[in-house]
Amino acid sequence: NAGVTQTPKFQVLKTGQSMTLQCAQDMNHNSMYWYRQDPGMGLRLIYYSASEGTTDKGEVPNGYNVSRLNKREFSLRLESAAPSQTSVYFCASSLMGDRGYEQYFGPGTRLTVT
Amino acid sequence: AQSVSQHNHHVILSEAASLELGCNYSYGGTVNLFWYVQYPGQHLQLLLKYFSGDPLVKGIKGFEAEFIKSKFSFNLRKPSVQWSDTAEYFCAVNEDTGGFKTIFGAGTRLFVKA
Numbered sequence: 001n002a003g004v005t006q007t008p009k010f011q012v013l014k015t016g017q018s019m020t021l022q023c024a025q026d027m028n029h030n031s032m033y034w035y036r037q038d039p040g041m042g043l044r045l046i047y048y049s050a051s052e053g054t055t056d057k058g059e060v061p062n063g064y065n066v067s068r069l070n071k072r073e074f075s076l077r078l079e080s081a082a083p084s085q086t087s088v089y090f091c092a093s094s095l096m097g098d099r100g101y102e103q104y105f106g107p108g109t110r111l112t113v114t
Numbered sequence: 115a116q117s118v119s120q121h122n123h124h125v126i127l128s129e130a131a132s133l134e135l136g137c138n139y140s141y142g143g144t145v146n147l148f149w150y151v152q153y154p155g156q157h158l159q160l161l162l163k164y165f166s167g168d169p170l171v172k173g174i175k176g177f178e179a180e181f182i183k184s185k186f187s188f189n190l191r192k193p194s195v196q197w198s199d200t201a202e203y204f205c206a207v208n209e210d211t212g213g214f215k216t217i218f219g220a221g222t223r224l225f226v227k228a
Contacts, residue, residue: 003157004157033216035218040123040220040221041220042118042120042204042218042219042220042221043158043204043206043218044218045215045216045217048215058215059215090158092158102148102160102163103160103216105150105157105158105159106157107157108157
């Protein structure tokens with residue numbers, strides 16, 4: 001089991017460029033999440049997918065879009081990157097989104113926007 | 115809106131010292147509570163969680179946490195820390211039913227001196 005995998009690990013973008021962060025899990029989990037981690041702010045939820053075919057906004061969705069491609073894969077797209085989107089991005093999954101099921105995290109993508 | 119407060123942002127301890135990291139949350143309903151840990155260069159992983167039942171929960175590596183409902187607190191403890199406990203610790207909360215949005219605290223960086 002690879003768990004949760006993310007690509008790429010590092011990325012540098014210029015302001016205005018677009019990119020897609022990929023995430024996949026092999027644990028047959030129903031729910032998937034995208035977070036960003038900024039110093040002193042913990043993890044903030046960008047978008048989540050409670051189950052295949054559904055997506056919803058989290059705390060900080062502006063400037064991002066997501067696609068739940070199938071049960072395994074959940075991608076995050078930055079259409080026009082801004083310096084404020086410089087962050088570490090984590091994908092996570094859980095068996096179910098509520099009722100106390102823990103989340104399993106990927107290794108993160110460190111994104112710098114210049 | 116829910117929020118999670120971690121009182122200490124940086125903690126430095128010597129090996130064998132006792133540890134207590136504070137966590138308070140604001141939400142009036144039934145919650146699930148988590149502590150996650152991020153060791154240097156590694157993924158976030160679950161340390162322990164409270165779902166229901168005994169408010170004193172034990173996790174991996176000798177950690178425990180106590181849920182005190184009247185104080186909206188879920189403090190993490192370890193009687194004797196080791197150098198290998200150097201990591202960042204995150205408290206997290208989600209609502210018990212329909213609570214797909216997990217709210218994370220800002221994190222506490224623990225450094226244990228050998």
